[in-house]
Amino acid sequence: MMGNPAIIPVTMPKWGLSMQEGKVVEWLVPVGTSVQPGDQMLDIETEKIANTFEALDAGLLRRQVAQADDVLPIGALLGVLAPESVSDEEVDAYIAEFQANYVPPEETAGDSGPDYRWADVDGLRLRYVKVGDAGPAVILIHGFGGDLGNWLFNQEPLAAGAEVYALDLPGHGQSGKNLTDASVPGLAATVVGFMESVGITKAHLVGHSLGGAISLQLAAKEPGRVLSLSLLAPAGLGATINGAYLRGFIEGESRRDMKPVLQQLVADPELITRQLLDDILKFKRTDGVPAALAAIAAGFIEGDAQKVNLRDVPAQAGVPVQVIWGREDKIIPVSQAEGLSGNVAVHVLEGVGHLVQMEAATQVNALVKALL
Amino acid sequence: MARKILFQQAINEALDQEMARDPAVIVMGEDVVGGTGADGEMDAWGGVLGVTKGLYGKYGDRIMDTPISESAFVGAAIGAATCGMRPVCELMFIDFLGVCFDQIYNQAAKFRYMFGGKARTPVVIRTMIGAGFRAAAQHSQSLYPIFTHIPGLKVVVPSSPYDAKGLLIQAIRDDDPVIFCEHKALYAMEGEVPEESYTIPFGEANIVREGKDVTIVALARMVSFAQKAAEALAKEGISCEIIDPRTTSPLDEDTILESVENTGRLVIVDESSPRCGTAADISAMVAQKGFDLLEAPIQMVTPPHTPVPFSGVLEDLYIPNAEKIEAAVRKCLEYA
Numbered sequence: 001m002m003g004n005p006a007i008i009p010v011t012m013p014k015w016g017l018s019m020q021e022g023k024v025v026e027w028l029v030p031v032g033t034s035v036q037p038g039d040q041m042l043d044i045e046t047e048k049i050a051n052t053f054e055a056l057d058a059g060l061l062r063r064q065v066a067q068a069d070d071v072l073p074i075g076a077l078l079g080v081l082a083p084e085s086v087s088d089e090e091v092d093a094y095i096a097e098f099q100a101n102y103v104p105p106e107e108t109a110g111d112s113g114p115d116y117r118w119a120d121v122d123g124l125r126l127r128y129v130k131v132g133d134a135g136p137a138v139i140l141i142h143g144f145g146g147d148l149g150n151w152l153f154n155q156e157p158l159a160a161g162a163e164v165y166a167l168d169l170p171g172h173g174q175s176g177k178n179l180t181d182a183s184v185p186g187l188a189a190t191v192v193g194f195m196e197s198v199g200i201t202k203a204h205l206v207g208h209s210l211g212g213a214i215s216l217q218l219a220a221k222e223p224g225r226v227l228s229l230s231l232l233a234p235a236g237l238g239a240t241i242n243g244a245y246l247r248g249f250i251e252g253e254s255r256r257d258m259k260p261v262l263q264q265l266v267a268d269p270e271l272i273t274r275q276l277l278d279d280i281l282k283f284k285r286t287d288g289v290p291a292a293l294a295a296i297a298a299g300f301i302e303g304d305a306q307k308v309n310l311r312d313v314p315a316q317a318g319v320p321v322q323v324i325w326g327r328e329d330k331i332i333p334v335s336q337a338e339g340l341s342g343n344v345a346v347h348v349l350e351g352v353g354h355l356v357q358m359e360a361a362t363q364v365n366a367l368v369k370a371l372l
Numbered sequence: 373m374a375r376k377i378l379f380q381q382a383i384n385e386a387l388d389q390e391m392a393r394d395p396a397v398i399v400m401g402e403d404v405v406g407g408t409g410a411d412g413e414m415d416a417w418g419g420v421l422g423v424t425k426g427l428y429g430k431y432g433d434r435i436m437d438t439p440i441s442e443s444a445f446v447g448a449a450i451g452a453a454t455c456g457m458r459p460v461c462e463l464m465f466i467d468f469l470g471v472c473f474d475q476i477y478n479q480a481a482k483f484r485y486m487f488g489g490k491a492r493t494p495v496v497i498r499t500m501i502g503a504g505f506r507a508a509a510q511h512s513q514s515l516y517p518i519f520t521h522i523p524g525l526k527v528v529v530p531s532s533p534y535d536a537k538g539l540l541i542q543a544i545r546d547d548d549p550v551i552f553c554e555h556k557a558l559y560a561m562e563g564e565v566p567e568e569s570y571t572i573p574f575g576e577a578n579i580v581r582e583g584k585d586v587t588i589v590a591l592a593r594m595v596s597f598a599q600k601a602a603e604a605l606a607k608e609g610i611s612c613e614i615i616d617p618r619t620t621s622p623l624d625e626d627t628i629l630e631s632v633e634n635t636g637r638l639v640i641v642d643e644s645s646p647r648c649g650t651a652a653d654i655s656a657m658v659a660q661k662g663f664d665l666l667e668a669p670i671q672m673v674t675p676p677h678t679p680v681p682f683s684g685v686l687e688d689l690y691i692p693n694a695e696k697i698e699a700a701v702r703k704c705l706e707y708a
Contacts, residue, residue, distance in 0.1 A: 174566070254576065256626075274579055285538070287569040 006086055007094045008057045010079040012072050015046055016152030020105075022046045023071045024078065033061045035081070038362045042078065050273055051153070054362040057081060062091050073104035116174070119167075121193035124176035128167035128194070132159030136227060136372055137200045140166040141191065143209025143235075144296060145249050145280070147173030150208065153361035154368070162204075162372055167194055169211070171292025178288060182295035184210075184236070184308045188217035195225060204372055208232040208357055209332065213300060216310035219317050228320040228371045232356050232364065233329050235300060236310035238336030243304040245331050250293050255281065267328040267353040315341035320371050324364055326352030375567060380423045380559040382533035383498075386540035387424065387460060389569045391431050394458060397544055399424060400436040400449055401462030401498075420464065421559055446472040446497065450480045450549070453495035458544055466499040466515045466553060480549040481524030492547040496540070501529075502555040502593055502643060503691050509679035512687075514592070514644040517653065519551040520620040526550045526574055527621040531595035533563035535618055538572035545571065555592040555643075575622035579631075583613035586701045587631040589654055590616060590641040594673075594692060598641055601697035612701060620650055628654065629662045636667035637704040641692055646674040668707035671700035 012022050025043035035041060035055040044053050059081030066078040077098050080091055119126045129148055138158055142150040148166035158164045168175035170190055171182070181189065191214060195203060204227045207215030212234020219226045235241065248261035255277045262277065263269040283289060300308050314321040322345040325334045331354040337346045347367055352359045377385070391397045404424045418425025428435045438445035442463055449461035463469055469476065476497070483491040503512040519527045526548055530536040536554070543550040580595060581602055590598040595616045602612035613631050617624055632638050638658055642651035651672040658670060673692045681687050 174568070177568075253573070274582060278579075282570065285570045285572065286566065287571075 004082070004086060004090055004094070006083055007091065008059050008081040009077055009094075009098060010041065010055075010061075010081060012066075012074045012076045012078055013044070013053055014074040014156060015044075015049065015051065016149060019046050019074060019152075021071055021073045024066045024068055025050065026068050027064050027079075028052065029061060031061055031064055035059060035061060038366075047275065049152070049276060049358075050271065051358070051361075053078075056362075060084060062086070063095060065095060075105060076102060119194055119197040121190055121197055122180065124170055124178065124180075124190070126167055126170070126176070126190070126194055126197075127174040128165055128198070129155065130163060130165050130198075131155050132161070132163045135162040137203040138162045138164045138368075138372065139191070139195070139200070139203045139205055140164065141205065141207040141211030141214050142166075142169065142172070143211050143233075144246060145172070145293065146208070146211075147283070149173070149279075150355070151357065154206075154357050154365055157361075157365045158368060158372075165198070165200070165203075167191075169214075171289065171296055173283070177286065177292045179292055179295060182292065183299040184213050184217050185221070186299070187296070188214045188221060191218055192222055192225065201225065202227050204228045204230070204368075206230040206232065206368055207234060209354065210235050210296070210300060212236060213308055213310060216313045217308070219319070220310065220313045223318060226317070226319055229314070229317060229322070230368045230371055231321070231323045233325050233332055233334075233354050234323065235306060235332060236308050236313075237323070237340070238311070238332065239306060240304055240333065241301050241306050242331045243301055246297050246301060250290065250297060252284075264330045265353055265355045266359055267326065267351055268359070271355075271359070311340070314344045317343075321345070322347065322367060322371060324349065324356055324367055326354060326356045326359065328353045329356075330354060374564045376562050377533060377565050378559065379533045379536050379554075379561045379563070380421060382537040382563075382565050383423050383540060383554065384418075384425065384427070385565070386537045386544070386569075387427060388430070390458075390541055390544045391427065391434060393569070394544075395434075396456060397458045397460065398434045398436065398452070399427060399431075399460045399462070400438055400445055402438055402440055402464055404462050405435050405437045419462065421556075423559070424462070442468055443472040443475060447475040447479070449495050449497070450475055450493060453480070453493045453549070454483060454491055458494045458496075460496045460498060460544060462498045464500060465511050466501045467510050467513050469497075469499065469515070476519075476549070476551075477522045477525070481522050484548065485524065493549050494544075494547045496543045496546075496550045496552050498540075498552045498554060500556050501553045502557055503675075503680045503687060504557050504593075506682070506684055506687065507680075508682040512680035514553075514555075514642075516551065516553045516620055517644045517649045520650065520653070521648070524548070525621060526619065527553070528574070528619050529553045529555075529592045530618060531555075531558070531578075531580075531590075531592050531616050533561060533565045535572060535578065535616075537565055538570050539574075539618060541569055542571040542574060546574070553592070557593050561596075572618065574619045575624050576618065577624035577627040578616045578618055579627065580614040580616050581612065583611035583635070585611045585635055586613070586637040586639060586704050587628070587635045588612050588614045588639045588641060588697065588701070589628055590614060591620070591650060592643065594641040594643055597692060597694045598697055600694040601701065604694065604698055605701055610701065610705065617654075620653075623654070623657070625657055625661065628658065629665070632658055632662050632665045636665060637701075637707075638666065639671045639673060639697065639700045639704060641673040641697055641700075643675065643692060645677055646672060647677050649674060668704045671704055673697050673700050
């Protein structure tokens with residue numbers, strides 16, 4: 001039957017390629033709440049991260065099927081949205097039928113985990129993940145100290161109707177650590193090399209922080225390769241940056257050192273979990289990483305000043321440009337979004353810090369999609 | 373794809389990468405080449421368990437088979453370390469380290485201090501620990517507390533392939549003598565290990581599992597038993613936090629105390645003997661520095677104070693297991 005189309009299931013999301021299951025921490029809205037897309041519904045925790053699940057559909061929350069502390073596979077039923085006109089009996093029948101038919105996704109055969117790919121650019125091995133197989137190319141470029149995992153709430157949602165690539169920049173993630181040119185132009189050239197290596201002629205660039213400056217640089221140098229620019233809390237548009245954050249990131253040696261540093265990235269410090277701290281420390285303890293990070297930092301900041309000024313690029317880009325910034329950004333001030341050339345669409349998101357694509361994934365995904 | 377390899381392959385990879393990086397790194401010990409010393413892997417078995425397999429073909433004379441004369445070759449490794457080499461010396465079983473005690477605890481451990489800080493002794497002594505192999509009292513001990521007792525030595529007791537690789541690389545790069553204890557039962561353990569070289573600092577505990585009701589501190593093989601116990605207890609709504617100190621010297625006291633601050637209850641699981649052992653040491657530290665944090669007596673899960681029995685039935689009773697850990701956790705929770 002799966003009858004009434006007015007009944008909408010709320011299911012366990014898949015946050016990132018390695019997620020198999022999630023734990024319900026707590027519901028943030030009671031039964032009887034009318035939700036809109038983007039409204040916060042419940043907190044979910046995975047092995048990697050804790051975050052708030054935002055409504056994907058509008059509707060009246062009729063049931064909380066999953067309870068706090070339930071650990072459920074992706075796609076499992078968390079709750080049910082349905083208008084008042086649908087009877088309780090119909091909702092119950094829907095839940096019973098959903099549960100009877102629900103089959104948890106099989107664990108990826110063999111080693112579980114995402115399907116990493118590798119590109120060779122000028123002798124440097126770059127790790128990347130591609131999701132989606134039709135439509136324009138989108139390249140997600142993370143910021144300083146990040147990796148392709150920074151897009152775990154974005155890559156799959158953007159991949160409906162696009163080929164979405166996320167890569168580890170040189171010196172980051174599992175990409176090679178021996179950089180020949182750690183400057184922003186050097187990193188932009190590496191991204192161009194990546195595009196050539198995997199056969200992308202033109203792409204929508206989505207760059208976060210340092211990745212924003214790299215996107216701008218790429219657009220300035222090779223405008224023919226760029227379809228649009230979505231710049232998330234980008235570097236390259238203003239005079240200042242929180243240099244203490246970058247130095248703290250490079251120098252921190254323990255969870256105790258790193259926690260206050262990383263908490264500057266987000267408006268809600270709870271997002272910086274112990275697992276996230278451990279992952280970043282593991283990365284920093286890889287041979288070659290401290291030197292690579294120091295070289296990259298030296299390429300784009302000096303003290304609290306940004307060395308790379310790309311503020312004139314958007315006006316001449318000749319493609320759609322948007323800037324998305326969190327009001328609470330403690331790394332690069334949101335004031336740098338002011339006074340940009342008229343062709344730039346500026347979106348300032350309230351209650352969000354520097355890691356805008358994670359803290360406000362639904363909004364960012366919708367804005368990026370609108371440009372594709 | 374995250375790559376998975378065995379614990380013993382992680383050890384091998386750490387040795388391989390460090391030998392490739394630094395020509396001062398050499399490996400010596402009984403049968404570390406194995407066979408008759410022919411080129412390649414044909415005749416080079418690489419130790420009784422094949423942990424050093426493949427290294428002889430790559431590094432030739434930098435992998436040295438030694439006579440069965442522990443006091444001589446451990447002393448030679450220590451001497452080489454003082455002269456600029458970074459030897460990784462394998463002494464098959466920790467049970468045999470007794471014959472070279474002067475070299476280890478009165479020489480290697482003391483050089484830095486006896487020579488006004490001017491001498492360095494960057495030697496790693498790799499050795500096997502642990503019961504469970506029906507190998508009786510002389511090949512089954514977990515004697516790391518003896519080395520933990522001696523200032524000037526660092527003592528590493530890894531519990532996973534990831535930690536084994538990072539801690540061994542750290543040990544080789546460390547300028548002080550390191551006793552690196554590998555539990556025999558872990559060699560076949562599989563886990564995710566990056567291909568690149570990386571280090572794990574000494575004195576930083578790993579929080580293996582987060583929880584709020586009881587802290588379980590466990591080392592080496594006991595970590596997987598603690599995980600099994602924690603999973604069973606979780607089904608009853610009991611939430612355990614598991615802390616693996618990874619090194620007994622230096623010891624990450626802060627992480628243990630911070631966890632006890634959150635849980636108020638502490639179980640220590642250790643395969644070494646209970647008297648003057650690691651569990652007793654951590655217990656005393658928490659009782660002294662964290663008395664106000666405790667809501668229940670500290671529980672220690674250790675073997676009884678006896679030699680490891682030869683009888684299989686008795687050996688199984690001797691080794692701590694998940695059931696004993698569960699019982700200790702429950703006992704902690706009896707105190708409201």
